[in-house]
Amino acid sequence: xxxxxxxxxxxxxxxxxxxxxxxxxxxxxxxxxxxxxxxxxxxxxxxxxxxxxxxxxxxxxxxxxxxxxxxxxxxxxxxxxxxxxxxxxxxxxxxxxxxxxxxxxxxxxxxxxxxxxxxxxxxxxxxxxxxxxxxxxxxxxxxxxxxxxxxxxxxxxxxxxxxxxxxxxxxxxxxxxxxxxxxxxxxxxxxxxxxxxxxxxxxxxxxxxxxxxxxxxxxxxxxxxxxxxxxxxxxxxxxxxxxxxxxxxxxxxxxxxxxxxxxxxxxxxxxxxxxxxxxxxxxxxxxxxxxxxxxxxxxxxxxxxxxxxxxxxxxxxxxxxxxxxxxxxxxxxxxxxxxxxxxxxxxxxxxxxxxxxxxxxxxxxxxxxxxxxxxxxxxxxxxxxxxxxxxxxxxxxxxxxxxxxxxxxxxxxxxxxxxxxxxxxxxxxxxxxxxxxxxxxxxxxxxxxxxxxxxxxxxxxxxxxxxxxxxxxxxxxxxxxxxxxxxxxx
Amino acid sequence: xxxxxxxxxxxxxxxxxxxxxxxxxxxxxxxxxxxxxxxxxxxxxxxxxxxxxxxxxxxxxxxxxxxxxxxxxxxxxxxxxxxxxxxxxxxxxxxxxxxxxxxxxxxxxxxxxxxxxxxxxxxxxxxxxxxxxxxxxxxxxxxxxxxxxxxxxxxxxxxxxxxxxxxxxxxxxxxxxxxxxxxxxxxxxxxxxxxxxxxxxxxxxxxxxxxxxxxxxxxxxxxxxxxxxxxxxxxxxxxxxxxxxxxxxxxxxxxxxxxxxxxxxxxxxxxxxxxxxxxxxxxxxxxxxxxxxxxxxxxxxxxxxxxxxxxxxxxxxxxxxxxxxxxxxxxxxxxxxxxxxxxxxxxxxxxxxxxxxxxxxxxxxxxxxxxxxxxxxxxxxxxxxxxxxxxxxxxxxxxxxxxxxxxxxxxxxxxxxxxxxxxxxxxxxxxxxxxxxxxxxxxxxxxxxxxxxxxxxxxxxxxxxxxxxxxxxxxxxxxxxxxxxxxxxx
Numbered sequence: 001x002x003x004x005x006x007x008x009x010x011x012x013x014x015x016x017x018x019x020x021x022x023x024x025x026x027x028x029x030x031x032x033x034x035x036x037x038x039x040x041x042x043x044x045x046x047x048x049x050x051x052x053x054x055x056x057x058x059x060x061x062x063x064x065x066x067x068x069x070x071x072x073x074x075x076x077x078x079x080x081x082x083x084x085x086x087x088x089x090x091x092x093x094x095x096x097x098x099x100x101x102x103x104x105x106x107x108x109x110x111x112x113x114x115x116x117x118x119x120x121x122x123x124x125x126x127x128x129x130x131x132x133x134x135x136x137x138x139x140x141x142x143x144x145x146x147x148x149x150x151x152x153x154x155x156x157x158x159x160x161x162x163x164x165x166x167x168x169x170x171x172x173x174x175x176x177x178x179x180x181x182x183x184x185x186x187x188x189x190x191x192x193x194x195x196x197x198x199x200x201x202x203x204x205x206x207x208x209x210x211x212x213x214x215x216x217x218x219x220x221x222x223x224x225x226x227x228x229x230x231x232x233x234x235x236x237x238x239x240x241x242x243x244x245x246x247x248x249x250x251x252x253x254x255x256x257x258x259x260x261x262x263x264x265x266x267x268x269x270x271x272x273x274x275x276x277x278x279x280x281x282x283x284x285x286x287x288x289x290x291x292x293x294x295x296x297x298x299x300x301x302x303x304x305x306x307x308x309x310x311x312x313x314x315x316x317x318x319x320x321x322x323x324x325x326x327x328x329x330x331x332x333x334x335x336x337x338x339x340x341x342x343x344x345x346x347x348x349x350x351x352x353x354x355x356x357x358x359x360x361x362x363x364x365x366x367x368x369x370x371x372x373x374x375x376x377x378x379x380x381x382x383x384x385x386x387x388x389x390x391x392x393x394x395x396x397x398x399x400x401x402x403x404x405x406x407x408x409x410x411x412x413x414x415x416x417x418x419x420x421x422x423x424x425x426x427x428x429x430x431x432x433x434x435x436x437x438x439x440x441x442x443x444x445x446x447x448x449x450x451x452x453x454x455x456x457x458x459x460x461x462x463x464x465x466x467x468x469x470x471x472x473x474x475x476x477x478x479x480x481x482x483x484x485x486x487x488x489x490x
Numbered sequence: 491x492x493x494x495x496x497x498x499x500x501x502x503x504x505x506x507x508x509x510x511x512x513x514x515x516x517x518x519x520x521x522x523x524x525x526x527x528x529x530x531x532x533x534x535x536x537x538x539x540x541x542x543x544x545x546x547x548x549x550x551x552x553x554x555x556x557x558x559x560x561x562x563x564x565x566x567x568x569x570x571x572x573x574x575x576x577x578x579x580x581x582x583x584x585x586x587x588x589x590x591x592x593x594x595x596x597x598x599x600x601x602x603x604x605x606x607x608x609x610x611x612x613x614x615x616x617x618x619x620x621x622x623x624x625x626x627x628x629x630x631x632x633x634x635x636x637x638x639x640x641x642x643x644x645x646x647x648x649x650x651x652x653x654x655x656x657x658x659x660x661x662x663x664x665x666x667x668x669x670x671x672x673x674x675x676x677x678x679x680x681x682x683x684x685x686x687x688x689x690x691x692x693x694x695x696x697x698x699x700x701x702x703x704x705x706x707x708x709x710x711x712x713x714x715x716x717x718x719x720x721x722x723x724x725x726x727x728x729x730x731x732x733x734x735x736x737x738x739x740x741x742x743x744x745x746x747x748x749x750x751x752x753x754x755x756x757x758x759x760x761x762x763x764x765x766x767x768x769x770x771x772x773x774x775x776x777x778x779x780x781x782x783x784x785x786x787x788x789x790x791x792x793x794x795x796x797x798x799x800x801x802x803x804x805x806x807x808x809x810x811x812x813x814x815x816x817x818x819x820x821x822x823x824x825x826x827x828x829x830x831x832x833x834x835x836x837x838x839x840x841x842x843x844x845x846x847x848x849x850x851x852x853x854x855x856x857x858x859x860x861x862x863x864x865x866x867x868x869x870x871x872x873x874x875x876x877x878x879x880x881x882x883x884x885x886x887x888x889x890x891x892x893x894x895x896x897x898x899x900x901x902x903x904x905x906x907x908x909x910x911x912x913x914x915x916x917x918x919x920x921x922x923x924x925x926x927x928x929x930x931x932x933x934x935x936x937x938x939x940x941x942x943x944x945x946x947x948x949x950x951x952x953x954x955x956x957x958x959x960x961x962x963x964x965x966x967x968x969x970x971x972x973x974x975x976x977x978x979x980x
Contacts, residue, residue: 038828083783083841085887091836096828113647119609123879130872131830293573297835338528338586340621351573381622397575 002183004464005198006259007143011206020205023212024063026244030219031064031100037226038097040133043215044106047140048178049168050150051201053104056140059208060215061102069100074109086115087124094128111185118188125194134222135194136215139186140201144175180458187457192382198453216244228361256452257445262409262468271471279318279477285485286319286355293352294437294488295399298481299361302406303444305416306433307467311406311477312357325350325397329360341365341375341383342390349394361403362387366451371443384454395459400488403460404446404477406467491680492673494946494954495688497633501696509649510695513702514553516734520709521555521590522700527716528587530623533705534596536670539658540640541691546630547594549698550705559590564599576605577614584618590836596917601675608678615684622714625684626705629676630691634665658803670948677947682872688943706734746942747935752899752958761961768968769808775975776809783842784978785889788971789851792896793934794924795906797957801896801967802847815840819850831855831873832880833867839884851893852877856941861933874944885949893950894967895938900931 013019034041043060053365072093081089087107092408095101107124110116125135137170139359143149152166154160171178190196197214201207266274289296298315300308314324327348336344339348350356365383369375375383394401408416417438419431437444463480467473503509515879533550535543547561562583571579577597593606597614600606606614615625632640641658644650661668680686687704691697727836756764779786788805790798802816817838827835833854840846857875858864865873886893898906907928910920927934946952953970 040829081840083843084785084839085883085889087883088836088839091830091833094830094833096825098828120879120883123875127832127872127876128830128877130869133830295574335586338588339619340532340581340584340623341618343581343584346578349574349578351570353573379620380615385613386617389610389617393575393577393610399575 001186001196001198001439001453002139002179003073003140003458004143004256004452004462006256007141007146007200007202008259009200009206010203011209012203016205016209020208020212023209023216023244027212027216027219028062028065030216030223031068033223034100034134035098035220037223037230038132039222039226040128040131041094041100041219041222042095042128042133042135042439043100043102044108044135044137045102045104045140046106046108046138047199047201048142048147048182050154050164050169051142052204052207053140055204056138056199056201056207056211057102057104057206060211063212064100068098069102070095070307071078071102071104073104074106075104086110090124095133097132108185108189112181116138118185121189122191125189125191131195132226134218136218137194137196138199138211138214139182139196140207140251141197142201144172146202147172147175155271159274171423183458187388190384190454192385213244220244220430240244256449256464257407260464260466262466263408264466264472265469266471266475268471271475274475275314277315277481278475281482282315282478282485283320285482286323288489289324289355289485290320290353292489295350295352295394295397296355296485297350297394297399297401298355298357299363299401299403300357300359300406301361301363301367301404301448302465302467303408303413303415304437305420305429306406306408307360307470307473308406309472311404311465311467311474312359314474314478315357315481318433319355319489324355324357326357329358329364338481342386346390350399352398361392363403363451363455367444367447368437370447371440384451387455388457391457391460393456399435400484401460402480402484403455403462404480405452405462405464406473407464408467411440412468413438491624491676491686491688491943491946492629492631492669493948494746494796494942494952495631495690496746497631497636497690497692498749499505499690499696500693501699502693506695506699510698510702513699513706513734517553517702517706517709518555520706520713521553521558523713524624524709525558525588525589527713527720528622529712529716530585530587530618531590531709531712532585532618532623532625533590534598534625534627535592535594535630536596536628537689537691538632538637538672539661540644540654540978541630541632542694542697543594544631546628546689546691546695546697546701547592549694551592554590559592560585561592561594563594564596565594576600580614585623587622598675598679601788602671608675611679612681615681619683622716624708626708627684627686628689628701628704629686630697631670632691634662636692637662637665648668656814658697673830675947677878680874682868682875683927698941703734710734726887729845738967742919746939746954747897748849748939750897750954750956752897752956754900754956754962756961756965758961761965764965765804765968768965768972769804771972772808772968772975773810775979776813778979779845779975780810780813780843782979785840785887786840786845786975787840787884787889787891788845788847789853789891789893790847791850791851791853791857791894792955792957793898793903794927795903795910795919796896796898797960797963798849798894798896800960801894801955801957801964802849804964804968805847805971809845813843814845814847816847816849818850819854831859832876836880842888852880853893853941853945857934858927861930862938874941878947879943880943881947881950885947890974891950892970892974893945893952895942895952895954896963897954898957900928902958903928956960 045057047053061069061071074089077089087110089104090107093101093103102409107116107121111118111121129135151164151172154164186196186198197210199207201208232261234455300312302308316324316326325348332344345358348356348358365375365387366380391401417430420426430472452462452464463477463478465473535547537543551559551561564579567579577600580593580597583591583593597606597611601608601611619625641654641662644654674979676688687700689697689700741782790802793800806814806816815838822831822834835848835852838846838848855865855877856870860870881891907920907924912914942952953967955963955966
């Protein structure tokens with residue numbers, strides 16, 4: 001969840017302060033409603049050292065009625081804590097109905113102290129969600145460079161010097177390891193019931209907006225659900241208020257894709273040279289892969305006309321047709337529909353030593369099925385974990401799993417659609433559905449952003465391919481495949 | 491789940507065959523209804539070697555329309571299987587809507603081959619339950635002696651000799667270890683969505699009845715749920731059929747408690763001698779426990795007038811009052827009600843080196859709250875896992891956890907109630923509620939049987955105390971406490 005985050009986001013819109021004020025007022029309203037409905041709320045702040053957890057908690061509580069919340073700094077275990085089971089100090093601090101408890105660091109520290117497994121953490125949270133609690137989890141992330149700067153600033157100041165210790169510096173020095181450690185934990189505990197929100201915390205205003213927006217939305221949903229249940233038992237319709245969604249700045253939603261530089265290009269000469277070299281290496285690697293019995297899964301997703309087909313072709317051109325299969329994914333047929341949505345992909349996973357290239361994939365669940373309503377909210381939300389688990393099984397078996405998002409912008413897509421319609425031999429490639437999908441570009445972008453964050457894992461990473469230039473895109477895909485195979489066969 | 495099972499149960503009622511026939515007819519009806527409703531069903535058979543899985547599958551399928559089911563013997567991985575991720579051979583064999591797939595051994599073998607963790611197994615099953623599958627899991631258990639007998643008989647017969655191998659004999663020789671290994675796995679995968687049914691498989695007819703009854707009930711529930719959903723979307727009431735419950739023999743429901751010998755007694759002289767000795771040892775152990783900082787939790791449950799108070803007193807008499815606390819559990823107060831139901835117990839758990847004795851406990855959730863409807867079916871069913879997880883946290887912290895069920899029969903309770911009412915200084919001990927509970931004896935017995943099976947773990951075992959004779963009961967409790975402390979402080 002941390003690998004693909006663009007940490008440099010800023011909230012530099014004219015009306016940022018105004019928006020924040022509106023969110024604060026809304027949160028105050030929601031707090032009163034949660035109290036009336038008896039909803040207990042836990043808000044967790046985790047993050048890298050010096051990422052600003054304390055500051056952000058201070059910022060957040062401005063929106064809250066002080067009679068209804070309490071902040072618990074959970075840095076170190078007290079003597080009393082140590083004399084009890086590890087979860088004791090957390091369980092005894094869980095909120096009563098209608099109250100908000102904010103944890104500055106939480107039970108997640110138990111993972112790093114070898115006191116809790118991710119499974120135990122999930123069990124712990126689940127029992128509270130099942131009991132009607134709302135759990136909102138924030139993870140504050142900054143770059144290694146920024147962390148270094150902040151730690152230095154803290155050390156320079158006499159009054160804050162004590163806050164920096166050796167382990168902070170060692171974390172900073174091993175920033176990449178730190179990211180990986182946290183990422184593993186976050187992915188394993190990003191449940192449907194209690195999801196993580198990663199907060200890009202370089203810019204304080206951006207972080208504030210993201211935290212307030214997320215909290216307000218979560219509270220709105222909890223209120224809606226509780227009112228729904230109350231209404232159901234009282235036999236009348238729920239009083240559904242909304243509002244937070246409307247308060248969002250249109251640019252605020254932008255995620256991973258917004259940071260992609262689509263200007264990258266290759267000349268024809270560069271392209272030919274690189275392609276020749278890469279395909280040669282790929283052919284040799286494909287052979288080794290077969291001999292060493294390593295299975296490979298390549299998963300292609302992307303905008304319509306994003307160039308999936310072309311990229312796949314540059315791979316298959318290079319390799320022995322007996323050793324790979326290309327699986328195009330269309331709408332499921334009747335037999336497939338009668339099974340679990342992942343069944344048809346399991347059927348196609350490669351034998352050891354073989355390569356399967358999926359042209360569109362199981363990620364349809366969290367894109368087209370989500371947007372077109374073919375999957376319920378419950379279904380597509382739990383799909384992230386189902387997919388992560390499935391890919392983990394592939395990786396456990398030694399499979400090389402690579403996922404590509406072929407990324408173009410809206411203008412480029414228009415040009416390609418146009419060209420397809422005008423070229424007789426390409427007309428089959430363009431359908432009414434493509435035009436309909438194009439109208440939902442923003443919805444897809446949001447879904448893709450979420451998908452990439454939630455399902456980028458070390459074992460099965462997403463690669464966003466800058467694909468406005470077809471040559472650049474094809475070479476980048478080839479490079480990633482060759483690199484990954486070289487590493488796997490090393 | 492296996493520790494407290496009485497394996498010697500028999501179905502020797504006059505009308506057993508007739509009842510089995512009725513169940514078969516009912517299952518046939520339900521199969522048709524499941525097909526109409528498009529419910530996929532998986533039935534898993536696991537168990538000790540020679541426990542009769544094959545026979546029982548053969549027996550079960552007699553009730554089914556052969557066009558609608560398929561049996562998959564999953565003994566060994568094929569070459570093809572080995573060339574895929576471990577779960578591949580199972581995922582690709584999962585049933586389409588409306589079909590029944592029966593697995594003779596299943597993905598649970600992956601646990602013993604170090605291919606799957608209990609967590610991965612739960613994830614695997616959960617995705618199918620979430621998708622509308624019914625998963626019924628049977629575990630067939632026999633005694634070590636019976637296993638030996640059956641293995642010998644198989645070896646003797648030329649045509650079955652090949653079925654017995656070295657590992658079967660080594661399992662039989664280490665029967666206790668085998669039970670423990672399976673028990674750990676069963677407890678960790680006994681989920682609310684896909685629970686285990688342990689089948690006492692010494693007597694074939696008993697096993698047949700239990701399997702058919704369990705299957706029929708599970709199908710009935712699945713049909714009811716699916717009809718409910720259909721009705722909800724069609725806007726009309728569900729057509730709820732029942733029937734299996736009525737087919738059960740009244741003795742069939744008897745579980746752990748039925749096998750308890752309540753005739754055990756001690757003379758007054760034996761009692762005094764043993765008590766003196768045990769209390770002396772307990773005092774010394776209590777001191778050691780304090781010095782070694784070992785926390786202890788004693789949990790007392792039992793029938794009203796079962797003698798909890800008397801047993802607790804014989805413990806506390808012996809030990810330093812600064813080192814223990816007795817916590818009586820009544821209905822939760824308002825503050826407690828505003829929290830998770832386990833919160834008030836977490837508040838009371840002992841510090842290291844201290845002992846907390848609970849007079850009634852968190853098990854109220856699966857007894858009185860279940861029976862009186864204070865907890866919903868969903869709530870008390872998920873409580874088994876919540877409680878097991880909580881006790882696992884105590885055990886992880888080094889806590890000695892002992893749970894006692896003070897068991898008397900209905901006549902003895904009547905006598906004690908009578909005596910309480912007639913003795914002025916004991917009258918406070920008897921209330922109208924006690925009489926009301928007594929009327930629900932059978933319901934309680936069923937709940938207690940289920941509770942003991944589902945929450946007896948190696949780290950936090952249940953002890954059923956034969957308590958018709960107060961002296962015998964008090965000594966047995968003291969012995970168990972002394973033994974456990976001696977082991978823990980060894």
